[in-house]
Structures are given as structure tokens and as C-alpha cells.
Amino acid sequence: MSDAFRLDNRVAVVTGACGKLGPIWVDALVEAGATVAALELPGATSSDAFNTVTARGGNRVRRFDCDITDRASIERAADAVAAQMGAPVILVNNAGIDQPPDSPAGRHPLHELPIDQFRRMVEVNLLGTFQVIQVFGERMAAGAGGSIINIGSLYASVSPDPHFYDHIAGNVPFIKSPAYGASKAGVVNLSKFFATHWADRGVRVNTLSPGGVLAGQDGQFKAKYGARVPLHRMAEADDLKGPLVFLASAASSYVTGHELRVDGGFTAW
Ligand SMILES: NC(=O)c1ccc[n+]([C@@H]2O[C@H](COP(=O)([O-])OP(=O)(O)OC[C@H]3O[C@@H](n4cnc5c(N)ncnc54)[C@H](O)[C@@H]3O)[C@@H](O)[C@H]2O)c1
Numbered sequence: 633m634s635d636a637f638r639l640d641n642r643v644a645v646v647t648g649a650c651g652k653l654g655p656i657w658v659d660a661l662v663e664a665g666a667t668v669a670a671l672e673l674p675g676a677t678s679s680d681a682f683n684t685v686t687a688r689g690g691n692r693v694r695r696f697d698c699d700i701t702d703r704a705s706i707e708r709a710a711d712a713v714a715a716q717m718g719a720p721v722i723l724v725n726n727a728g729i730d731q732p733p734d735s736p737a738g739r740h741p742l743h744e745l746p747i748d749q750f751r752r753m754v755e756v757n758l759l760g761t762f763q764v765i766q767v768f769g770e771r772m773a774a775g776a777g778g779s780i781i782n783i784g785s786l787y788a789s790v791s792p793d794p795h796f797y798d799h800i801a802g803n804v805p806f807i808k809s810p811a812y813g814a815s816k817a818g819v820v821n822l823s824k825f826f827a828t829h830w831a832d833r834g835v836r837v838n839t840l841s842p843g844g845v846l847a848g849q850d851g852q853f854k855a856k857y858g859a860r861v862p863l864h865r866m867a868e869a870d871d872l873k874g875p876l877v878f879l880a881s882a883a884s885s886y887v888t889g890h891e892l893r894v895d896g897g898f899t900a901w
Pocket residue numbers: 647648649650651652653654671672673676698699700701726727728729730756760783784785786841842843844845846
């Protein structure tokens with residue numbers, strides 16, 4: 633059965649590859665045998681984690697410029713990937729934006745949240761994902777088919793608890809943007825749409841929704857968050873890799889239109 637999880641000689645694409653989670657997906661795909669096109673905003677700094685993964689992957693990881701809010705940029709990336717690596721059969725729509733508590737965009741009471749901030753989050757998280765599916769997904773559907781994995785979030789299903797952030801100083805209390813969960817809920821539905829429309833064209837489409845992933849959060853946040861998780865902790869890189877490889881590979885050949893929540897049970901109660 634373990635052969636079903638192998639991705640040898642397959643070309644995979646990961647968007648937003650140079651941030652926190654991107655390198656985890658790239659690493660998982662490389663470990664399973666794939667070669668990976670790592671798409672990232674032109675000029676964006678690579679995280680140390682990405683550099684480490686690239687060094688380990690050798691010539692099986694290659695970076696390409698791609699702004700997922702710009703259709704022409706996506707098409708250029710698709711052409712470059714096809715020419716240099718071959719036709720992708722795995723697409724991980726990972727690029728996304730959130731507004732962390734220390735964001736320079738500042739904090740606003742809900743009734744004064746600038747509509748442009750809301751619009752930008754939808755623009756990247758939902759419309760960007762849609763455009764990447766249009767370009768890369770259509771090529772997969774017209775070719776050998778494959779697997780599309782859209783990265784959602786636990787906040788596609790539940791609202792963030794403001795209590796997690798109430799120890800953070802500031803005149804205006806920090807709240808996670810209402811646009812984040814709304815855009816991710818849209819991604820879950822978008823996955824179902826393409827799962828049904830492209831089932832006959834050999835493309836499976838699923839959502840992988842992580843819970844909060846460990847990345848230097850402060851102790852109070854981790855304690856409050858962990859107390860709400862049935863498995864009592866935030867996610868670590870290795871918690872995410874298996875589910876991604878499962879959805880990318882033949883091991884999930886009868887799974888499409890599904891949201892796989894990798895959240896330690898957060899959304900189960
Ligand atoms: N980190 C978490 O705990 C967590 C939990 C649940 C879901 N997620 C989701 O996982 C994905 C990755 O999150 P992360 O924590 O790695 O975030 P991150 O900010 O560290 O990385 C996101 C990457 O996307 C890129 N990006 C932003 N806008 C882009 C655009 N227009 N075109 C192309 N690339 C763009 C950024 O440059 C960055 O490298 C996101 O979709 C996020 O919503 C993260």
C-alpha cells in the first residue's frame with residue numbers, strides 16, 4: 633500500500649512557497665518523490681525554512697515568480713513551469729494573507745474595518761486561488777489530470793475566539809479579520825465546485841484545512857489555544873505532511889470535494 637503514497641516523477645506546484653507553510657508542503661512532496669515548482673511573489677524574501685528545503689531538494693525544487701492576483705503572471709509561471717519541469721499533476725494552492733496581531737496595517741474596531749482590507753484578503757485568498765485553478769487546473773484537466781489541494785483553515789468552519797488575543801497590549805483590541813475566515817470558507821466551497829465540475833476530466837479537488845501551526849507564537853497564546861484543542865497543542869510541520877501527501881497521491885484516489893481538517897480536533901467540539 634505504501635507505493636500508493638509515492639509521487640515519483642510527478643511535477644507539483646506550490647503557490648506562496650517561501651513563507652511558513654510553503655516549505656512544509658514542498659518538503660513533503662519532495663520526500664514522496666515529486667519535483668516541485670515553488671511559486672512566490674517576485675522579489676519576496678525566502679524564509680530560512682524554504683532555503684533549507686531547497687538545499688535538501690537539490691535540482692528537484694525550482695522557484696518561479698507568480699503573483700496569484702495577476703492572471704498574466706500566473707500564465708507566465710504556467711508556461712515557464714511546463715517548459716522547464718514538465719506538466720504538473722499536483723497543485724497546492726497555499727498562497728494566502730492574514731493579518732497578524734503585529735501587522736503594520738494597524739487595528740480597527742469592527743465597525744471601522746476598512747473595506748479595502750477586507751477586499752484585499754478576498755482578492756488574494758479566494759480570487760487568487762480561483763485564478764490559479766483556472767490557469768494551472770485547466771491545463772491539468774486538458775492533460776493527464778491530477779490532484780488540486782487548496783489550503784483552507786480551521787477558521788473556514790469556526791470563528792476565531794477573541795480571548796486568544798486579549799493579553800496583547802494596545803488601545804484597540806486585536807481581532808482576527810472577519811475577511812480571513814470568510815475567504816477560507818469560500819475556498820472550501822470552491823473546492824467542491826471544481827471537484828464536481830472536473831471529476832470527469834480526471835482532476836480531484838480537495839481542501840486541506842490546518843489548525844494553528846507553531847511558529848514562534850507567545851506562551852500565553854499557545855496556552856490558551858492549546859487548552860481549546862482536544863490534542864492539547866498547535867500543529868507541527870510533521871502533522872501536516874502526511875495529510876498533504878495523502879491528498880496529492882493515489883492513496884486518496886476516491887476522495888474529492890472533501891475538506892480534510894488537520895486541526896487536532898479543534899473544530900470537533
Ligand atoms: N500558519 C498557520 O497557522 C495557518 C493555519 C491555517 C491556514 N493557513 C494557511 O496556509 C497558507 C500559508 O500560510 P503561512 O502561514 O505560510 O503564511 P505566510 O504569510 O508565511 O506565507 C504566505 C506566502 O504567500 C505569499 N503570497 C502572498 N500574497 C501572494 C500573492 N498575491 N501571490 C503569490 N504569493 C503570495 C507570501 O509572499 C508568503 O510567502 C495560507 O493560505 C494560510 O491562510 C496557515
